[in-house]
Amino acid sequence: MIALHAETSELEQMRGRVHVLEAYIEQESASANDLLQILRSDDYKPANDLARQNLDMQRKIKAMAARIPEHKDRDEADYLNLLAQKKGLDAEVDQFSGLPDDLKTARAELEHLRAEVRAITQHRDAIFEGLVERESPRKGR
Structure with a gap:
């Protein structure tokens, strides 16, 4: 019974x-019939510059297609530029991948690496100065 x-x-x-x-279809059918009557009647005349508008639109379409x-x-x-930029940024980020997550530890690691760079730079400069002194001609007095 319930079913x-x-x-x-x-x-x-x-x-x-x-x-x-059905009501919607009847309304749309009546609207379409009214429009068809207007188009078939002698009163309907397309715009005078319709051909010119058509040509203008065709020209615009060709220009845009080109x-x-x-x-x-x-x-x-x-x-491709964005992809290259992304690769560059990824490379910059990867430089920091070995650093610890803790800020203090990371800063300590950074300072340690900077000290190593300074020591290596001083060693390089000392070697260069020795090379310059060894290779420079000596002036006799």
Whole structure:
């Protein structure tokens, strides 16, 4: 009994939807018939400059179609530039990948590495000065 009541209710809803759709179709059909009558009547005349507008639109379409490869190439170049920029940024970030997560520890590691760089630079400078002194001609007094 409940199943029959549910089916009856569902059928009533469907019938209501069909009536709404039927009314909408009749309204659109009447609107389309009115438009068709206007277009078939002698009163309808297309715009005088319709041919010129058509030619203008065709010219614009051709001009835009000619620019499509240019825009495509530009988009591809922009993409490649962004990809190169991303690789550069990834390389910069990777330089810091070996540092510890803790800020104090990372700063200590950085200072240690800077001290190593200073020591190596001083050693290089000392070697260079020794090389310059050894290779420079001595002036006799």
